[in-house]
Amino acid sequence: MAVNLAYRLILFSLVQWALSLEALTPRASGTEAYSPPYYPAPKGGWLSNWASAYQKAHTVVSKMTLVEKVNLTTGTGIFMGPCAGQTGSAPRVGIPSLCLHDSPLGIRNSDHNTAFPPGITVGATFDKDLMYERGVALGEEARGKGINVLLGPSVGSLGRKPRGGRNWEGFGADPSLQAVGGSLTIKGMQSAGAIASLKHLVGNEQEMHRMSSVITQGYSSNIDDRTLHELYLWPFAEGVRAGAGSVMMAYNDVNRSSCSQNSKLINDILKDELGFQGFVVTDWLAHIGGVSSALAGLDMSMPGDGAIPLFGTSYWAWELSRSILNGTIPVERLNDMVTRIVATWYKMGQDQDYPTPNFSGNTLDETGPLYPGALISPTGVVNQYVDVQGNHSITARAIARDGITLLKNDGNILPLRKNDSLKVFGSDAGPNPDGLNTCGDQGCNKGVLTMGWGSGTSRLPYLVTPQEAIANISSNVEFYLTDKFPSSVKSGPQDTAIVFINADSGENYITVEGNPGDRTTAGLHAWHNGDELVKAAAEKFTKVVVVVHTVGPILLEKWIDLDPVKAVLFAHLPGQEAGWSLTDILFGDYSPSGHLPYTIPRSESDYPESVGLLSQPFGQIQDDFTEGLYIDYRHFLKANITPRYPFGHGLSYTTFxxxxxxxxxxxxxxxxxxxxREPKGSTPTYPTTKPPASEAAWPQNFNRIWRYLYPYLDKPEDAAANSTKSYPYPDGYSTEPKPAPRAGGAEGGNxxxxxxxxxxxxxxxxxxxxxxxxxxxxxxxxxxxxxxxxxxxxxxxxxxxxxxxxxxxxxxxxxxxxxxxxxxxxxxxxxxxxxxxxxxxxxxxxxxxxxxxxxxxxxxxxxxxxx
Known part of the structure; x- marks a missing residue:
């Protein structure tokens, strides 16, 4: 874990250098996309269902000093606390530090938590009740660990690129499926009091080059207005309508403007048109500008660091205090930022005995440094080992089971009988030989594939492997947990071979077997020579059942039509209940009821060329969404291409x-x-005069933690004295509110x-x-x-x-x-x-x-x- 985090920090630390090089590196040719300015940032609080929370927030914020306000908008720095990120606090007025932590499928890097199936498996269930139940369980576990904001659900990536690394975190390659899955997850999570952070807005459809490096700026997703609304914003609109308390911006640019300071996306679309009342937060270390991002509508910076983490720099913190005192950021913008945060805290009832963090995402040790990012840190108890699992394994197993998708069942070979003679092949049927959770953030493909890799993962509290579950049911089974078919295996006419194969992907900061998040090396093929393993089994056995654990579509053409291949089960990504959920289906205790949340093609060339992964050595990649609305099944229908298995396909042991x-x-x-549309209601008002400079001064005898990000200034009076009207504001900047968009009026729109x-x-x-x-x-x-x-x-x-x-x-x-x-x-x-x-x-x-x-x-x- 430490190695992976260090590697990630090295990558992130190159951001500033890359941005400084931008003027020297030519941009790629392509559509001259443009994201028009939209200022000022709309204020929150104008909807009646948020009125009570905003009234409470107004009472508190009215009493807050400058540094107390700034403290709640800025993270304290990476590794400066138990969570992935935490804000400062305002204890004088009763507002604690807020803990923000991963992940969309369970509590990341913790203990005594549930590792649920990820979004793609949930989508495959097509079961609204399970979508909501999982959301409730996630919220309960977040609350139990003292997490204020659980970073999920994910509805972007939408799955435009079939080889995209994080598609599996979302619910499928369709905006309505994503919308239903996301909104029900949000409702469930927030019913328990945890704040959901809907992510990533928007256009983050591949992992490579999403951020800046020494040779290129993060890619620009160039999306036309209609496509943006009808595909990529669709699930976000539903998530806002569901009451999401937070929205996380993506790393990439959209139409050549960085998401974290894209005024069109945040001010116009999210806050005005979609009526979003919560707070907008950066993805981790995606903050690239101070004044610019505040004016563009950003409300919270995470984890607070500047261009190079652990250098003790920030675009906000004391710099935000300075920008208020010198007048470059209006006081009313800061007031709205902190009011949105505090109102969301009240909206979810977190003022009512909400726990403080009782875990550490940095270590599993009971005691350790309280601020691991500091060179010298006080120590104390960092893990209390609170068990938050409850009976959530029941929901986890039901999702993994009901997501299993039967693609083929010739001769009704399935379900199996308990006394059938079985030969099981493939490392994917067994455990990780190195031990459970030995790969940080699941950054390897060893044993049964339960989830992809990256920040969207969780430690497995336990794992029931297919090998364990099958052996528990059948006494007539032999296991060959190898990806090379054993030549010594003997087969008889009564034998059934069960072949396990998989395909993995994840987040870009970890490279697994040559795949840097996206499936660059593996393509849409099974990993570990899975195709050859199936073919070898089909040469030896007359009855072959193939079980696939996968992050998304894979190509099946090398073996799908072989006569011995009688049945194919897509078990997607099952989480901790991999074995029991599978045997529930294999042996007929339940009939399969999952359906494909994406299309399975016959060839990768069946997709539009524009949805391929992009890479180039210099300049910013221009990712032009020229296919428009025609992704996944929409494209196959338009191009009149018959896929191997269509979107929504799924067989049963019965008929309907x-x-x-x-x-x-x-x-x-x-x-x-x-x-x-409904007219906007009133919003909280505050005095617009600048606070006295003394409010930003360091308290006397203050004990500073090195590298910790504070809101205080050494010489606040100098900042106030340097007020200027010549600041180079963004093009189109104005303090005059725009007319309310006709498509707005409520959460999610009209x-x-x-x-x-x-x-x-x-x-x-x-x-x-x-x-x-x-x-x-x-x-x-x-x-x-x-x-x-x-x-x-x-x-x-x-x-x-x-x-x-x-x-x-x-x-x-x-x-x-x-x-x-x-x-x-x-x-x-x-x-x-x-x-x-x-x-x-x-x-x-x-x-x-x-x-x-x-x-x-x-x-x-x-x-x-x-x-």
Whole structure:
């Protein structure tokens, strides 16, 4: 762990040098993207459901001094506390230091916590109840450890690039699937009092070159306005609507403006159009400017360090105090920054007996330095070993089980019988031979793959491997935990070979087997010669079952059509319950009910060229999103390419019939655009006079910690005396508030966008001989009358049945909102829908290519097939 963190710091420390070189290095040719300025930063507190929290915050902030305000906006420095990052505090007015910590699937680098399946497995369940339950459990564990802000969920990366390193942290390659998974996770987390930090806004679709180095500036994701709204912002809008307390910005640029100081993204889209009331935080060490970022709407810097960590520098801290005193940052901007933070703290009830951190993300020792980043630090108890797991293993196992996706089952070879003769192959079936959690942040691929690597991981409290679980059920099994097929293995006609293969990826600060986060070396192939292992088994055995643990799509073409390969299970990334969840399915205690959260192609060339990974030795990479709306299944449909397995595909041990479809109008879409937005309410007001310089002075006899970031100035009176009006403000900077965007009005946008326009119902009957669950996926086809090129099918809703016994039925209701039927009008800057839903088609089925029901205004029909 220490080596990985040190390596990461070395990379981060190059940021300032790279930025200073930017003027000397030519930019790559490409679209001349431009992110227009939007100032000033909108104030928070104008929505009624946040009013009480903002009133409490106003009372407290009104009493705060300059340095108390600054203290809450700036991290204390990397490794300067128990958490990944922590703010300063304002104990005089009752506000503690706030702990911000990873990860979206469990408490990172801690103990006695649950290692849940990550987002991609959760998405594969298509189960809203499990999405929410996992969120509740994450929030409870964060609270139990004293974490104020749990850094998740992740809905960006969206999965535009199939080889992108962190796609597995999100819920799938579709904005609606991401939106539902993200919003339910947020609601669950925050129901327990933890603040969710929705990330990463936006365009962080590959790991390589996301940040700056000695030879290049972090890439620019160049995204047109319509694509931004209809794809990449879609899940963020839903997350804001769910009440997310925090949003984390991405490392990269968007349209040539760094996300952490992109006024268009933060001020205009997030805070004004989407009505975000919480606080905006940087990704770790993504802060690249002081005044510029504050004016652009940033509210919190994490972990607080400047360009080079552990040098004791910061763009904010005392520099923010200086900028207030010299007038370059308006006092009202600082007031809004700290009010947003304190209001969020109150909104989640963290003023009511919320625990302080009782763990350390730096060590598992009971005692150690309180400030590990300091050369000399006081010591004390840093780990209390609080067990926060509760009964969360039940939820973890259910997600891992219900996410398992059966792609192929020729001859109904699955489920297996407990007395079947089994031969199990592949290191992915067993434990890490070096021991559990021996690779920091899971930065290796040894044994069963439970999650990717990087900051989005958690230590495994225990691991039930497939080997252990299978051996517990079957007494007629032999294990060959090797990735090279043993030549001595004998096979008989009754034998079934189970072959385990995997594919890994992760965050860029760790390189695993030549893959720097993104799957550069491995491509879309199985790791450790997995294809050859399957082929070798197929040469020897007449019945082969392949189990795949993977971060995303892999190519199956070398063996998928071999006659002995009878069954394929995608178990995705199962977390700590890898073995039990798999045997639940393998031996038929449950029927598989997972569905693919992405498309599996026949060849990587099936994707648009623009979604490949980009690398260049000099200049800033311009990543032009020229494919627009056409990623994943949208592209395959438009290009008329038949994938190996389509988005949403998933088989069962039973069969289902879709019947009795109904479509009813709930809210008439009698206008093209939604009704006028709600007006903004009032926001907290404070005196706009600059505070006295004395408020920034060091307290007498103050005991400083070296490298710790403080808000105090040695000579605050000099800062106040150097007030200037000649500061080079950004182009377009203004202190005059902009008119409220017409597409805004509530959290997530105009509340009319979420009016339910149509309700569909479908009866699903289990027509097979085993129990099982079905997923109804609703896709919308918008009419050409909107005047825009639009994907022929877009997932907009889904529901999952309970476990149905043979012959049993359940009626599912799938509701579609105005926004679900809208496109983004780049001229009007609002959402445009067909009046009365005229020309809209609704398709319901078990995948994007297996549609059973078709509906339009006027009626529905059951389909023989859809082409």
């Amino acid at each position: 019939n879709f019947s009795d479809p109904k479509l009813s109008t709930v809210t008439t879409l009698d206008t093209t655009y939604p009704a006028a 509340s009319a966008l979420w009016d339910v326009a149509f309700s569909t119902q479908v009866k699903i009957t289990n027509t097979g001989s085993r129990e099982g669950r079905a997923v109804a996926q609703l896709y919308v086809e918008l009419p050409g009358s909107l005047g825009l090129d639009t994907p022929s099918r877009q997932l907009r809703q889904f529901e999952k049945t309970r476990i149905l016994k043979p012959g049993e039925s359940e009626v599912l209701t799938l509701e579609v909102t105005r926004k679900d039927l809208s496109v983004w009008d780049v001229v009007v800057q609002d959402w445009k829908a067909p009046v009365n839903g005229e020309g809209v088609k609704f398709w319901i089925g078990e995948s994007v290519a297996d549609l059973r029901v078709g509906c339009a205004v006027g009626g529905c029909s059951v389909l023989e097939y859809y082409d």
